[in-house]
Amino acid sequence: MMNFSSNSNVLIQGITDPLGRIYAPRMQKYGTRIVAGVDPGQGGQIxxxxxxxxxxxxxxxxxxxIDITVLFVPPYAVLDAALEAITAGIRQLVIITEGVPPLDMVHLLRQAEATExxxxxxNAPGLIIPGQLLLGIHPPLFYQPGSVGIVSRSSxxxxxxxxxxxxxxxxQSMVIGIGSDRIVGSSFQQWLQILEEDDRTEVIVLIGEIGGDSEEMAAQYVSEVIDKPVVAYLAGRTAPKGQSMGHAGAIIASLIADMGTDIGTAESKLAAFKQAKIPVVNRPSQVPDWIKKVSNKINKG
Structure with missing residues (x-):
């Protein structure tokens, strides 16, 4: 059962690492209830x-x-830290760290699935519920409470x-960066469903990138399951073909897993969005205008 609220008790793993030292106080200042930090060999500090x-x-x-743990630990320590948290009964993990070894993520996700x-x-900025909760590195200044849900691969x-x-x-009602390493935990589909069921969310913005098949699968899911209006923005549409570009997870060869030569390209993703009747804006600045049009229709309807 998902539990992200201002009442959630939050742990910071890697709190004495540079990013942990910077962002734990920022999260706390925002109103996040941080109850403790963990770092092996660093116990006793305040x-x-x-x-x-x-x-x-x-x-x-x-x-x-403890309801949630936010991990700032180094890449090769993420698996041990995450398994320690799961073993201790924590069921919501937010991993900010970039570059976690893929096999470590496979191991972690098997355990996560077994324990729900x-x-x-x-490689995620985490989650923010504007005005209530900050888990990660989102800049709070950019957000305000509202009814637009955002789920994104990009920070x-x-x-x-x-x-x-x-x-x-x-x-915004809830904003989630799912991460952009090669292997990530939760998917577009999971968060689309969460936003679909969230009473505060009226419209959903999906932010994708070239590489992988996440957007194609999300588009199909939207067409089959999601009733709320969805608008998409796709990063990397002008990238040269055949050249790996972008950060971390965007550098995924489209030939992996025999998914075909087109999967992962901008053309493939745009075609999937079109088939699912999901409008795609050309620039981030166009998102508000689209949402205002949809909101007017909802209010009139």
Missing amino acids: IQGIAVYDMVEQAIAQVGT TLVIGP TLTYEIAWELTQAGLG
């Missing part, structure tokens, strides 16, 4: 009022139930589109 423990079990023994654990990331484009919406007076 960082911005947050007690640091050597092990997750020690933290839980002191503070009680939700994994966001790796910076997420911020840009959220800022365009905010400037146009359109707030």
Whole structure:
């Protein structure tokens, strides 16, 4: 059962790492209830009022139930840290770290599936519920509470589109960066379903990238399951063909897994969106205008 709210108890793994030291206080300042930090060998410290423990079990023994953990640990430590959290009963993981070894992610996701654990990331900005909860590195200034849900493979484009919406007076209900490493935990489909069931969300923005087949699968899912209006933006449409480009997860050869030569290309994704009758805007600045048109139709309808 998903539990992301201002009442959620949050742990920071890797709190003494540089990013952990920077973003844990920012999350706390936003209103996120950070109850403890964990870093092996660093226990006993206090960082911005947050007690640091050597092990997750020690933290839980002191503070009680923990709902969510945010991981800032180095790539090769992610698997051990994540398995430690799962073993301790934490069922929602947000992995900010980039470059987690693929086989480690395979191992982690098998365990996550067996324990019904939700994994966001790796290489993700995390999740923000504007005005309530910040898990990760989203810049809060760009967001305001509202009814537009955003699910994205990109970090910076997420911020840009959220800022365009905010400037146009359109707030956001929930914004999720699913991550852009080769292998990530939760999918577009999972979050589309969550946003579909979320009472605050009226319209969904899907931000995709070239590489992989995530957008093609998401488009099919939208056409079959999602009733709320969906608009898409696709990054990398002008990239030269046959050349690996982008960051992390966008560098996925389209020939893997015998999926064919077109899967992963901008053409393939645009065709999938068209078949699913999902409008695709050409620029982030066009998203607010599209949403306003749809909202007018909903209100009139």
